[in-house]
Amino acid sequence: xxxxxxxxxxxxxxxxxxxxxxxxxxxxxxxxxxxxxxxxxxxxxxxxxxxxxxxxxxxxxxxxxxxxxxxxxxxxxxxxxxxxxxxxxxxxxxxxxxxxxxxxxxxxxxxxxxxxxxxxxxxxxxxxxxxxxxxxxxxxxxxxxxxxxxxxxxxxxxxxxxxxxxxxxxxxxxxxxxxxxxxxxxxxxxxxxxxxxxxxxxxxxxxxxxxxxxxxxxxxxxxxxxxxxxxxxxxxxxxxxxxxxxxxxxxxxxxxxxxxxxxxxxxxxxxxxxxxxxxxxxxxxxxxxxxxxxxxxxxxxxxxxxxxxxxxxxxxxxxxxxxxxxxxxxxxxxxxxxxxxxxxxxxxxxxxxxxxxxxxxxxxxxxxxxxxxxxxxxxxxxxxxxxxxxxxxxxxxxxxxxxxxxxxxxxxxxxxxxxxxxxxxxxxxxxxxxxxxxxxxxxxxxxxxxxxxxxxxxxxxxxxxxxxxxxxxxxxxxxxxxxxxxxxxxxxxxxxxxxxxxxxxxxxxxxxxxxx
Numbered sequence: 213x214x215x216x217x218x219x220x221x222x223x224x225x226x227x228x229x230x231x232x233x234x235x236x237x238x239x240x241x242x243x244x245x246x247x248x249x250x251x252x253x254x255x256x257x258x259x260x261x262x263x264x265x266x267x268x269x270x271x272x273x274x275x276x277x278x279x280x281x282x283x284x285x286x287x288x289x290x291x292x293x294x295x296x297x298x299x300x301x302x303x304x305x306x307x308x309x310x311x312x313x314x315x316x317x318x319x320x321x322x323x324x325x326x327x328x329x330x331x332x333x334x335x336x337x338x339x340x341x342x343x344x345x346x347x348x349x350x351x352x353x354x355x356x357x358x359x360x361x362x363x364x365x366x367x368x369x370x371x372x373x374x375x376x377x378x379x380x381x382x383x384x385x386x387x388x389x390x391x392x393x394x395x396x397x398x399x400x401x402x403x404x405x406x407x408x409x410x411x412x413x414x415x416x417x418x419x420x421x422x423x424x425x426x427x428x429x430x431x432x433x434x435x436x437x438x439x440x441x442x443x444x445x446x447x448x449x450x451x452x453x454x455x456x457x458x459x460x461x462x463x464x465x466x467x468x469x470x471x472x473x474x475x476x477x478x479x480x481x482x483x484x485x486x487x488x489x490x491x492x493x494x495x496x497x498x499x500x501x502x503x504x505x506x507x508x509x510x511x512x513x514x515x516x517x518x519x520x521x522x523x524x525x526x527x528x529x530x531x532x533x534x535x536x537x538x539x540x541x542x543x544x545x546x547x548x549x550x551x552x553x554x555x556x557x558x559x560x561x562x563x564x565x566x567x568x569x570x571x572x573x574x575x576x577x578x579x580x581x582x583x584x585x586x587x588x589x590x591x592x593x594x595x596x597x598x599x600x601x602x603x604x605x606x607x608x609x610x611x612x613x614x615x616x617x618x619x620x621x622x623x624x625x626x627x628x629x630x631x632x633x634x635x636x637x638x639x640x641x642x643x644x645x646x647x648x649x650x651x652x653x654x655x656x657x658x659x660x661x662x663x664x665x666x667x668x669x670x671x672x673x674x675x676x677x678x679x680x681x682x683x684x685x686x687x688x689x690x691x692x693x694x695x696x697x698x699x700x701x702x703x704x705x706x707x708x709x710x711x712x713x714x715x716x717x718x719x720x721x722x723x724x725x726x727x728x
Contacts, residue, residue, distance in 0.1 A: 459507020
């Protein structure tokens with residue numbers, strides 16, 4: 213067979229991209245990757261590592277059908293039958309609203325309510341309008357022991373939510389009830405919920421008429437239309453919440469950006485909320501109402517009081533006693549918030565089975581499956597911690613370390629397995645911070661990541677550090693603003709040429725030029 217008749221992954225990817233672009237797909241490359249991943253079972257990295265691999269007849273048949281559907285405007289999630297949401301994958305199906313990235317922040321708000329009520333055993337959560345079940349399943353998976361009751365008026369949505377719940381092994385934690393609001397919830401549960409969370413239909417009527425065809429033609433109107441001002445269901449939630457929540461319980465609702473002021477006023481006029489807060493999504497748009505019912509949750513008696521100390525210091529000329537203090541905390545398995553040259557980070561000693569490693573993920577509310585980069589004292593650590601480092605990568609090190617450059621390299625045996633990725637790599641950086649380098653000399657490599665709740669902006673000054681983060685850490689070193697104010701540039705060195713994993717203060721053009 214001639215090469216012209218062989219449909220390799222690369223050829224199919226390119227053709228699909230160009231075809232969908234001509235059909236008006238604004239994200240044709242992304243669509244092509246999603247569809248090809250679904251047809252072949254390979255993830256995005258797998259596709260790019262198998263460019264010359266020919267597609268089978270079955271894979272080509274699947275791609276043909278996928279492309280036809282996408283060209284007509286059908287959402288990718290319905291075609292592929294799934295999407296990712298926070299740390300879980302959920303099935304998607306026509307007739308059920310597709311989870312959106314901004315709704316992940318609604319889960320963050322709900323988890324705050326769960327954590328505040330941890331003295332209650334178990335903590336009960338009520339979700340109204342669960343759709344795929346992504347919110348309820350995320351809460352249950354990220355806070356084991358939490359019991360979630362989720363409702364939806366749509367039989368199709370309730371069935372899909374049960375499917376996702378069962379696939380994630382959460383049948384004992386999440387109860388799916390098909391009903392209008394909470395009409396089918398056991399009366400015995402009413403008044404026991406610490407959190408009521410909802411992403412209700414909230415699109416105002418005038419906005420409904422302007423929705424993109426991909427949404428209007430495929431996603432269910434029942435899950436979108438919120439009435440004249442988008443608050444029809446929200447008003448019913450406000451009436452329900454005081455009956456469903458315990459004193460001090462939380463209401464967390466996602467709404468249309470133009471309706472938040474009116475929604476907050478309605479809650480305040482109700483007179484039963486001790487606080488009503490408007491929060492923004494990742495794009496800066498007002499998106500959520502978070503309110504606390506009058507009264508107080510049961511108090512938690514901690515097994516030990518975290519120190520949460522804050523010490524002023526200098527990055528360039530750190531006092532020896534500050535370095536010694538922080539090093540002692542790290543050696544003892546503690547967690548320290550510290551300034552780097554990029555952003556404020558939260559760090560623990562990169563030693564095997566260090567409890568501080570797990571605490572970082574708990575504090576950030578982030579999946580432990582992620583891997584933390586290591587901050588090291590100087591470039592000599594590259595030879596100890598890495599193998600097979602290409603010469604062009606050493607050129608980057610010579611010019612850009614110390615600095616806001618993180619290199620992904622093949623890990624040597626000196627890197628504990630806890631800090632290696634599944635493919636045997638580790639991310640290393642020498643920060644342009646005398647404070648951090650001194651600590652790394654005293655303690656060894658530091659496993660570190662940005663000192664923020666997962667999904668929230670990384671702090672560039674000590675004033676930006678969330679109070680919860682500072683109180684949860686054993687020690688916070690405050691040194692004013694960080695020089696770069698942005699996370700480092702990450703370059704993967706395990707290929708034949710530099711691959712930018714994350715763009716940061718060092719532009720890709722500079723990386724390419726120095727590598728040459």
